[in-house]
Amino acid sequence: MKYVTLSLWMAPEIRHPMHQFVMDHDGYEASYLLRWNDMGAEVQTLLFHVDGWPVEPYQTALEHAPRVEEYALSTCPDDSFYLYVRGRPTEPDTELIDALTRTGLVLVSPVAYRVDGTVGLTLVGPGGTVQQAVETVPDGVSVDVREVGEYDSRRLDTGSALTVRQFEAVAAAVDCGYYANPREGGVDDVADRLGCAPGTAAEHLRKAEAHVMSALLNQRTGPA
Structure with a gap:
């Protein structure tokens, strides 16, 4: 399929x-x-x-x-x-x-x-x-x-709810080390790459993270 x-x-x-x-x-x-x-x-x-x-x-x-x-x-x-x-x-x-x-x-x-x-x-x-x-x-x-x-619904559903701008924000965050451990970049770096205000970049990331985390929880089939 x-x-x-x-x-x-x-x-x-x-x-x-x-x-x-x-x-x-x-x-x-x-x-x-x-x-x-x-x-x-x-x-x-x-x-x-x-x-x-x-x-x-x-x-x-x-x-x-x-x-x-x-x-x-x-x-x-x-x-x-x-x-x-x-x-x-x-x-x-x-x-x-x-x-x-x-x-x-x-x-x-x-x-x-x-x-x-x-x-x-x-x-x-x-x-x-x-x-x-x-x-x-x-x-x-x-x-x-x-x-x-x-077809693998788990793979598709996780990212499907992201808007184009949210996806771009996550890609920029990964690229600048925002999710690295230890963290190498901040919201200001994400904003520079997107060409927007830091508050707007932070909002894109927050919404993207909320979508992805909700999707991961929905995919869990075992007991909470």
Whole structure:
């Protein structure tokens, strides 16, 4: 059983307006599609975790987003929030879903709608079927195959929730010796490599570490 990790880029004219909102507004890193009902349904019900703040501008944009029929928000203490939404997919949405969820393939959550405009996702299934899905994505969607291999959920799930910026922060921290013993670099060094303020670098690292540690605990099958 194979997996393939893809990075999709959707043309602006077919990109969902709420993904565009995340790209256009400071304070938002990504939105993660966590759960969904029948993705081929005329009206879909979806659960997102939005890594961003404040919630009010996002809610205002959601009120004006086309095809959204119902939604509910639940805020978290770490400057993020959950979004329950019911809405009607566009024709390009339906075509993309058909290509990626054809018989024999499983779409693994989360699906990451990132601030750089890409959509990160993982498919699992027979190798030939995975290749067919990549070849049949609709016009206006470009596909970058990031990784292919034998499926191991423990390996994939640990890093899948990181945003691009969080991953860059962790990579910079490892490179400068932030995690070395004894420590060779500090948050200021990470910030210099990222080109951001030390407080911003520290926040990226904190969120990345929280995601990874939570994933490791969830993978533990023995008694606590």
